[in-house]
Amino acid sequence: MFINEAWAQAAGGFGGGGFESIFLIVAMFAVLYFLMIRPQMKRAKEHKAMVDALQKGDEVVTAGGVLGRISKVGEGYVGLEIAPNVEIQVQRTAVQTVLPKGSLKNT
Numbered sequence: 001m002f003i004n005e006a007w008a009q010a011a012g013g014f015g016g017g018g019f020e021s022i023f024l025i026v027a028m029f030a031v032l033y034f035l036m037i038r039p040q041m042k043r044a045k046e047h048k049a050m051v052d053a054l055q056k057g058d059e060v061v062t063a064g065g066v067l068g069r070i071s072k073v074g075e076g077y078v079g080l081e082i083a084p085n086v087e088i089q090v091q092r093t094a095v096q097t098v099l100p101k102g103s104l105k106n107t
Contacts, residue, residue: 050098
């Protein structure tokens with residue numbers, strides 16, 4: 001007797017509609033796309049454009065926090081002068097930010 005009443009209550013609740021469930025899942029994916037995936041793709045596109053535009057003389061910050069001036073530009077690597085007569089090689093994709101000219105002072 002109690003089991004039949006429990007089934008009747010469950011059938012009238014949230015589990016009955018198929019269209020509402022599909023709409024809810026589609027809405028969740030749309031929110032996920034616009035809040036997470038799309039901004040990340042935009043940032044990646046901007047970073048790729050910045051890395052492609054690197055040229056000799058640019059002052060940059062790497063992902064590891066190293067500041068330097070680009071002295072050589074290669075296919076996959078750039079040479080960074082981090083101090084007078086001190087040069088290191090880093091991957092182009094490791095360049096995180098291009099600084100305005102004159103940000104680094106020669107000491």
